[in-house]
Amino acid sequence: MDPQTIIAKRIAQELADGMLVNLGIGIPTLVANHVPPGMRIFFQSENGLIGTGPIPQEGLAQARLTDAGGKPVSAIPGASTFDSAMSFGLIRGGHVDMTVLGGLQVDAHGRLANWMIPGKMVPGMGGAMDLVTGARRVVVAMQHSAKGKPKIVRSCTLPLTSARAVDLVVTELAVIAFANGRATLVETAPGVEVEQVLAQTEAELAVPTHVRQMRL
Amino acid sequence: MAVPHDRYRTREFARYGNWWRVAGMLTTTLESAVAQISDGAILMIGGFMGVGTPERIVDELIRQRKRDLTVIANDTALPGVGIGKLVTAKAVRKVVASHVGLNPETQQKMLAGEMDVELVPQGTLIERIRAAGHGLGGVLTPTGVGTVVEEGKRKLEVAGREYLLETALFADFALVQAFLADYLGNLTYALTARNFNPVIAMAARTVIVDAEHVVPVGMISPDHVQTPAPLVDYLITRT
Numbered sequence: 001m002d003p004q005t006i007i008a009k010r011i012a013q014e015l016a017d018g019m020l021v022n023l024g025i026g027i028p029t030l031v032a033n034h035v036p037p038g039m040r041i042f043f044q045s046e047n048g049l050i051g052t053g054p055i056p057q058e059g060l061a062q063a064r065l066t067d068a069g070g071k072p073v074s075a076i077p078g079a080s081t082f083d084s085a086m087s088f089g090l091i092r093g094g095h096v097d098m099t100v101l102g103g104l105q106v107d108a109h110g111r112l113a114n115w116m117i118p119g120k121m122v123p124g125m126g127g128a129m130d131l132v133t134g135a136r137r138v139v140v141a142m143q144h145s146a147k148g149k150p151k152i153v154r155s156c157t158l159p160l161t162s163a164r165a166v167d168l169v170v171t172e173l174a175v176i177a178f179a180n181g182r183a184t185l186v187e188t189a190p191g192v193e194v195e196q197v198l199a200q201t202e203a204e205l206a207v208p209t210h211v212r213q214m215r216l
Numbered sequence: 217m218a219v220p221h222d223r224y225r226t227r228e229f230a231r232y233g234n235w236w237r238v239a240g241m242l243t244t245t246l247e248s249a250v251a252q253i254s255d256g257a258i259l260m261i262g263g264f265m266g267v268g269t270p271e272r273i274v275d276e277l278i279r280q281r282k283r284d285l286t287v288i289a290n291d292t293a294l295p296g297v298g299i300g301k302l303v304t305a306k307a308v309r310k311v312v313a314s315h316v317g318l319n320p321e322t323q324q325k326m327l328a329g330e331m332d333v334e335l336v337p338q339g340t341l342i343e344r345i346r347a348a349g350h351g352l353g354g355v356l357t358p359t360g361v362g363t364v365v366e367e368g369k370r371k372l373e374v375a376g377r378e379y380l381l382e383t384a385l386f387a388d389f390a391l392v393q394a395f396l397a398d399y400l401g402n403l404t405y406a407l408t409a410r411n412f413n414p415v416i417a418m419a420a421r422t423v424i425v426d427a428e429h430v431v432p433v434g435m436i437s438p439d440h441v442q443t444p445a446p447l448v449d450y451l452i453t454r455t
Contacts, residue, residue: 045408046338047264047265047267047408047411048264048407048408048410048411049407049408062407063267064267064268064395064406064407064408064409065407065408066264066265066267066408068264068265069265069318070264070265070266070267070293070294070318075407081407081408081410082410083342083405083410083411083412083413083414083415083442084264084290084338084342084411084412084415085342085343085346085415087342088338088339088342088343091339092339092357092358092359119327121317122316122317122323122326122327122333122335123315123316123317123318123323124291124313124314124315124316124317124335125314125315125335125337125338125365126291126314126315126317126337126338127314127337127338127339128337129337129339129340129359129360129363129365130337130338130339130340130359133358133359133360133361134339134358134359159363159364160362160363160364161363162359162361162362162363163361163362163363
């Protein structure tokens with residue numbers, strides 16, 4: 001299984017029936033492909049849609065029905081549309097049950113940096129700061145390291161997205177939780193040893209006596 | 217009851233026709249609507265990655281060679297799309313947006329110092345615009361606390377939580393893309409093309425609207441009007 005699929009499948013296990021969920025771009029988008037059968041999830045697109053469906057087949061795209069990247073989406077029966085003030089009221093107001101976002105760095109306390117690399121990449125924060133600040137649960141989907149450098153670090157060298165700690169980080173190697181403000185190794189991916197995770201993590205990880213294995 | 221086709225030539229027409237003049241909205245050509253916008257004007261432009269952006273107005277701004285505009289919008293779309301066209305045409309001096317990452321030209325011009333870009337969290341941006349339109353001096357938001365966004369801003373503690381004071385954001389003109397407009401200026405929007413449009417329609421001194429379809433008064437149910445007519449100053453005629 002490729003790293004992205006491991007991450008997306010594991011995060012899909014965090015979903016519960018009836019949740020309102022916002023998925024960021026990149027790996028987070030893939031979570032929608034692994035919703036357990038029979039479960040009804042409302043996916044929000046922050047440009048003003050609840051009830052996003054699959055990418056429309058060729059010829060069926062609607063120019064005025066798009067995702068937050070401006071690409072065509074479909075809307076499931078029961079979908080709703082609204083303006084940006086309502087959309088971010090939903091986000092900041094704690095009405096979004098869970099958000100899944102990509103990450104550049106997460107520090108030992110669970111603070112996320114995911115919106116800029118000074119001098120190199122300054123895309124803007126878009127909705128990320130509001131999502132991390134306001135969603136009930138924040139899950140980060142990212143590869144464990146980038147070009148051999150750990151992404152779970154003692155303290156972020158990149159600008160923070162929010163002062164609020166995320167709840168969970170899921171990588172292709174491990175699941176790390178931040179209950180009580182401390183990075184704790186909760187699960188490892190199949191075939192991955194605890195030592196391997198520790199070696200690729202810069203932040204100090206609390207390791208319980210029994211670390212579960214991800215069930216994929 | 218069926219509405220007779222000659223309804224607009226009867227007493228009702230006189231009555232509503234009069235009110236429409238009182239409301240102050242004028243239908244106008246694209247050219248004359250855009251001619252009112254001077255160089256250096258502050259514009260709010262609807263749209264999210266170009267979806268819901270009044271493309272005809274953008275094209276006319278470029279044709280009339282406007283310069284030094286300040287554009288307040290969610291993003292700068294892509295080169296060749298919506299606000300991206302204004303960036304390419306060097307019509308923009310400053311952008312206030314939440315995301316410019318999908319337009320490499322904006323990023324280049326920003327890093328080269330040719331264009332000012334003020335990045336604002338999306339929820340804060342729309343709320344600052346909403347505050348202006350709703351008569352508020354600003355809003356208190358937890359978004360940005362403990363990040364670079366809080367620099368230079370007042371922090372207030374309310375009920376044990378920290379908030380940033382984010383001030384209201386006004387514009388000279390709001391350039392709005394609607395789906396349906398009637399001849400009074402009542403508007404509806406379509407799907408995700410709504411985004412910033414109804415919010416900016418309240419925050420600018422002059423509101424210029426382009427609509428995909430212009431329909432007779434009464435065709436849009438009162439329950440479905442998303443921007444009420446008195447907010448609209450100019451509706452561009454479709455030829």
